[in-house]
Every structure is written in structure tokens, then in C-alpha cells.
Amino acid sequence: MAAGPFNATMILAILPQIGLLALGVLVSILDLLWKENQKRNLGWLTASGLALIMVLAGVFTAPAAQPVLVFGGMLRHDWLSFVFQMIFLFGAALTALFAMDSEPLSRKGEAYMLLVAATLGMTLMASAADLIMLFLAIEMTSIPLYILAGFIVGDNKSTESGFKYLLFGATTSAVMLYGFSLLYGFAGTTQIYQLAGILQQGQFSTFTLIAVLMLVLVGFSFKVSAVPFHFWAPDVYEGSPTPIAGFLSTASKAAGFAVLMRFLLVVFPMTEHYWIPLLAVISTATMIVGNTLALAQKNVKRLLAYSSIAQAGYMLIGVASVSPLGITASVFYLTAYLVTNLAAFGVVTIVGRSTGSDELSAYAGLSRRAPGLAMVFLVALLSLGGIPPFGGFVGKILVFAAAINSNLIWLAVLGILNSIIALYYYLMVLKVVYLYRSEDENRPLAIPRSWAIAMGLCVVGILLLGTVFGPWYQWSVTAASSLF
Amino acid sequence: MVPLSYYLMLSAVMFFLGVLGVMLRRNAIIIFMSLELMFNAANLAFVAFALYYHSLSGQIFVFFVMTVAAAEVAVGLALIVAIFRTKHSINVDQLSSLKG
Numbered sequence: 270m271a272a273g274p275f276n277a278t279m280i281l282a283i284l285p286q287i288g289l290l291a292l293g294v295l296v297s298i299l300d301l302l303w304k305e306n307q308k309r310n311l312g313w314l315t316a317s318g319l320a321l322i323m324v325l326a327g328v329f330t331a332p333a334a335q336p337v338l339v340f341g342g343m344l345r346h347d348w349l350s351f352v353f354q355m356i357f358l359f360g361a362a363l364t365a366l367f368a369m370d371s372e373p374l375s376r377k378g379e380a381y382m383l384l385v386a387a388t389l390g391m392t393l394m395a396s397a398a399d400l401i402m403l404f405l406a407i408e409m410t411s412i413p414l415y416i417l418a419g420f421i422v423g424d425n426k427s428t429e430s431g432f433k434y435l436l437f438g439a440t441t442s443a444v445m446l447y448g449f450s451l452l453y454g455f456a457g458t459t460q461i462y463q464l465a466g467i468l469q470q471g472q473f474s475t476f477t478l479i480a481v482l483m484l485v486l487v488g489f490s491f492k493v494s495a496v497p498f499h500f501w502a503p504d505v506y507e508g509s510p511t512p513i514a515g516f517l518s519t520a521s522k523a524a525g526f527a528v529l530m531r532f533l534l535v536v537f538p539m540t541e542h543y544w545i546p547l548l549a550v551i552s553t554a555t556m557i558v559g560n561t562l563a564l565a566q567k568n569v570k571r572l573l574a575y576s577s578i579a580q581a582g583y584m585l586i587g588v589a590s591v592s593p594l595g596i597t598a599s600v601f602y603l604t605a606y607l608v609t610n611l612a613a614f615g616v617v618t619i620v621g622r623s624t625g626s627d628e629l630s631a632y633a634g635l636s637r638r639a640p641g642l643a644m645v646f647l648v649a650l651l652s653l654g655g656i657p658p659f660g661g662f663v664g665k666i667l668v669f670a671a672a673i674n675s676n677l678i679w680l681a682v683l684g685i686l687n688s689i690i691a692l693y694y695y696l697m698v699l700k701v702v703y704l705y706r707s708e709d710e711n712r713p714l715a716i717p718r719s720w721a722i723a724m725g726l727c728v729v730g731i732l733l734l735g736t737v738f739g740p741w742y743q744w745s746v747t748a749a750s751s752l753f
Numbered sequence: 754m755v756p757l758s759y760y761l762m763l764s765a766v767m768f769f770l771g772v773l774g775v776m777l778r779r780n781a782i783i784i785f786m787s788l789e790l791m792f793n794a795a796n797l798a799f800v801a802f803a804l805y806y807h808s809l810s811g812q813i814f815v816f817f818v819m820t821v822a823a824a825e826v827a828v829g830l831a832l833i834v835a836i837f838r839t840k841h842s843i844n845v846d847q848l849s850s851l852k853g
Contacts, residue, residue: 400814401814401817404818404821405817408824408825412825415825419835425850426851428835428836429836429850432832432836432848433851436784436829439788439825439829440791443795444772446791446792447768447791450764450798450799450802450811453799453802453810453814454805457808458810459811459814503851
């Protein structure tokens with residue numbers, strides 16, 4: 270499949286990217302024109318702009334059954350990239366709504382602009398079909414996120430988290446880039462879809478190929494925060510503004526998975542027998558480390574960070590299964606995880622805003638101060654724990670089914686044991702929310718409208734994915750089929 | 754003409770020195786310099802391979818990598834300045850308010 274010459278329909282394939290660029294420019298211009306008291310509306314503008322791009326992309330960008338390479342083979346227009354782009358746009362829109370009421374971000378046009386820029390990078394990551402494009406897309410996602418993590422300049426914790434994120438991110442991407450340079454050296458081309466064929470024809474020892482695979486995996490593991498490249502996650506989530514932490518743990522992780530799936534299955538199919546066990550071990554380690562460290566946490570943001578590390582482990586089970594069902598399961602899991610984790614971080618945003626603390630003790634009496642909020646937290650945490658009828662349950666079933674189907678029964682068993690451990694700390698948080706009393710429990714929490722809308726969308730998403738999961742399952746199946 | 758393997762050896766050595774620098778040094782600026790060394794090791798490998806294959810994409814890659822590395826360092830230095838203002842130090846061991 271070679272890249273054809275330019276034709277006008279290619280523009281439709283990058284419609285979401287064009288839309289994101291226009292939105293980013295618009296936000297930064299209005300940031301200069303609007304007065305200080307109008308600037309909160311930038312959040313509405315960003316969120317509705319992203320929603321509009323989703324609609325336009327849904328109408329015009331839906332790919333044909335046959336995947337095509339566009340723009341000289343730089344991008345691949347297929348269902349996998351389309352589904353992931355929708356996931357990113359949805360996550361970014363919700364993050365913009367959460368950011369509107371988070372003090373450091375709400376009136377800053379640059380924050381929204383950087384959010385849009387990072388989303389643009391992610392959409393490119395999902396569809397990149399060339400090493401150059403892939404590297405640029407990964408960096409375009411990372412650099413705005415470094416700034417957003419360190420956005421509160423006067424705050425020690427925020428700048429520290431931004432710096433740590435940048436240090437880990439830049440180092441891992443340098444290692445990944447070295448891997449890319451060797452891949453280019455072996456094959457003489459940067460086109461991802463030509464690499465596999467050339468690597469197979471050439472007489473390369475399996476050892477060399479595995480070594481290069483490991484270098485490249487370093488960069489991807491950092492993005493999905495898999496063990497042993499997970500150290501940054503708790504620190505960065507704790508220090509960065511809460512809506513950004515939510516965005517990092519969902520959309521950015523999803524982007525990492527989009528790249529990981531495509532790269533492993535397309536470039537390295539010939540060394541499958543070596544990297545499947547490797548991935549299974551990484552997945553096990555990720556689940557165990559995430560869950561056991563989460564048990565001891567007293568800060569809810571750190572707890573969610575470790576929980577999100579563990580969640581990456583479950584998703585890796587699907588990738589390690591290397592079957593259409595496995596990829597379907599991972600895509601479905603990611604969608605459910607996106608709405609669930611954004612809801613959880615949304616609750617943390619609002620509690621942190623009114624109590625000024627992210628410690629678990631600040632959640633005592635929450636069910637009396639804000640029953641609706643506590644209910645949302647209950648739904649989100651139970652969905653993360655994999656309890657029906659919420660989205661996380663269906664995701665987990667699919668992932669474990671995929672592992673069993675691919676004869677990785679031990680992995681499925683470990684996954685199930687880990688979900689039981691995870692349930693323990695999710696319920697510990699809920700115990701504080703529902704059973705503990707506090708002195709200020711008769712003072713209700715203020716819940717802004719933008720936040721209520723975003724939260725409503727998340728809860729509806731969690732419930733739909735857990736009950737009427739047919740359409741989303743079909744979507745994931747179509748997305749997975751474009752890799753096989 | 755210098756054989757390809759010489760370039761690759763040099764690039765591997767540079768990369769390794771960069772990794773060592775990032776892991777062992779404690780001054781944030783030196784860490785960034787070591788990072789640049791890692792990026793440039795990859796760049797050297799790219800241009801060497803581009804010469805070997807007579808293909809341009811490796812050289813184009815290098816231009817993009819240089820731009821990205823510059824952007825990354827710009828953000829990094831801004832963060833270092835912000836940290837220096839509050840801590841009066843750029844020793845990365847001082848960055849320990851987040852842990853657990």
C-alpha cells in the first residue's frame with residue numbers, strides 16, 4: 270500500500286487537526302481581546318469548539334473500510350486513529366469544562382490554548398504512519414503538557430511536578446529517538462508500514478531487533494506510565510493542577526496506547542514470541558506496583574495516580590493478547606477508563622477547590638455536604654474497581670476474556686486478583702466519604718454549572734458503557750480490525 | 754571515506770555518556786546538557802545512515818529533532834528559572850516536596 274498523490278479528500282482526513290489549530294488560534298486571539306472578567310468564557314468556547322470538531326469529524330472524517338495513507342505516507346486514515354481521535358477530543362472537552370473552575374487555569378487563555386495544542390499532538394500520534402511524524406506528534410503532545418503541569422508558577426509543587434515530568438519525558442523520548450535512528454538504519458526508510466517488510470527480509474538477528482524494540486518501548490512505557498517508567502506519575506499528578514492531572518492520566522495515556530498498539534503490531538510482528546511475554550511481565554508488574562503502592566496513600570490525588578498506573582496494567586493485558594479481541598478490549602477499556610477517571614479527578618478538583626486540600630481526611634462527611642458529588646465519586650470509584658453495571662466492569666471482562674483466549678490464563682488470574690486488591694482501597698475512600706463525620710458537614714459545597722455538565726456527561730458515559738455497550742463495542746471492534 | 758561503523762560507535766558512546774550524565778549529575782543545567790548529548794547521538798546516527806543509504810529522510814529527521822530539542826530546553830529553562838526563584842538552587846536533589 271503506497272501513498273498516493275495529493276487529492277482534495279485528504280483534507281477531510283485531517284479535518285479534526287485543522288479544527289484544533291483554528292480553535293487554538295482563536296482562543297489565543299480572544300485571550301488578548303477579552304477583558305479579565307470575560308475570560309472565564311474561554312473555557313466554554315474551548316469545550317464547545319472541541320464538541321463542534323467532534324461533530325464535524327463524525328460527519329466528514331469517518332474513514333472508509335479500506336485504510337489509506339495520506340500526505341505522502343505521513344498519516345494513516347483508518348478506524349483506529351478515528352476512534353482514538355474521538356476519545357481525545359471528548360477528554361479534552363471535559364478537561365476544559367473542569368479547568369473553568371480550577372483557580373490557576375480558569376482565566377488563562379494560554380492554558381486552554383496549550384490544552385488544544387496537546388490534543389492536536391495526540392490526534393496526530395494516533396494516526397502517524399511515519400517515524401518523523403510520530404516523533405513530532407509525541408513531542409507536540411508532551412511539551413504543552415510539561416508547561417501545563419508546571420502552570421502555577423508561584424507554587425513549589427507545581428513547578429516541581431512540571432520539571433520532573435519534563436526531565437522524565439525528555440530522557441525517555443531521547444532513548445526512543447535513538448531506537449528510531451537504529452530502525453531507520455536497519456531499513457533505510459522512515460515509513461512505519463514499510464519497516465516490517467524490510468526488517469523481515471534483512472538478515473537481522475533477533476537480539477538486535479529486540480534491543481531496538483526495548484529502546485522504543487521506553488518512550489511508549491513512559492507515556493502509558495507502565496513499570497518501570499511510572500515514577501513520574503504520582504509526583505506529577507499531585508503537583509499539577511487537578512484538571513490537568515486528569516487529562517494526563519486519561520487522554521495522554523490513551524495516546525500512548527494508540528502508538529504502542531500500532532507500533533508493536535505493525536513494525537515488530539516477526540518478534541512476537543519475544544515481546545508478548547515481555548509485555549505480559551510489564552503488565553503484571555504495573556498492576557502489582559500500582560495497586561500495592563496505592564494501598565498506603567493518604568492523598569487522594571496520589572491514590573488515583575497509583576490506581577491509574579494499575580489501570581494501565583489491565584489495558585496492557587489486552588495489548589499482550591495480540592488478537593483482534595485483545596485490541597478491542599483495550600480500546601473499550603480505555604474509553605470506559607477515560608470517562609471514569611475524568612469523573613474521579615473532577616470530584617477531586619471540586620473538593621480541592623472548596624477545602625484547599627487533597628488529603629483523604631478532607632473527604633470526611635462529603636456525603637452530607639454534597640450528596641450528588643459523593644454519588645458521582647461512588648459511581649466513578651466502583652467503575653474503576655470493575656463493579657457492574659458500570660463501564661469499568663465490561664472493560665475488565667473483555668480484557669480478561671482476551672487474555673484467556675490467547676492462552677495467557679495466568680495473566681488473567683493475576684489481573685483478577687489485582688482488581689480485588691484495588692477494590693479494597695477504592696472502598697476505603699468511599700468509607701471516608703460516606704461513613705466519617707466532620708465538623709463542617711452542614712456546609713454544602715458550591716458546584717458550578719460547567720462542572721455539573723461535565724460530570725453529568727461522565728456519569729452518563731459510565732452508565733452507557735456499562736449497560737448499552739453494543740455500539741461502543743462495535744466501534745472498538747472496527748478500530749481493532751484496522752490493525753490486523 | 755569514513756566507514757559507517759565508526760560513526761555508529763561514536764554515536765553509541767555519545768549516547769551512553771548522555772545517559773550517564775542524566776543519571777549521575779545533580780545540576781539541572783548539566784542534566785539538560787547530557788540530554789542534548791543523547792539527542793545528538795541519535796542525530797549523528799541519523800545523518801550517518803542517511804549518507805549510507807543516500808536517502809534524505811534521515812537528514813530531514815535531524816532538522817526536526819533539533820527544533821524539538823530546542824523547544825524542550827526552552828520550556829525546561831523556564832521551569833528551572835521558576836524553581837530557582839523559590840528554592841535558590843537548581844540541584845535536583847532539592848526537588849523533594851513531592852514524594853510518598
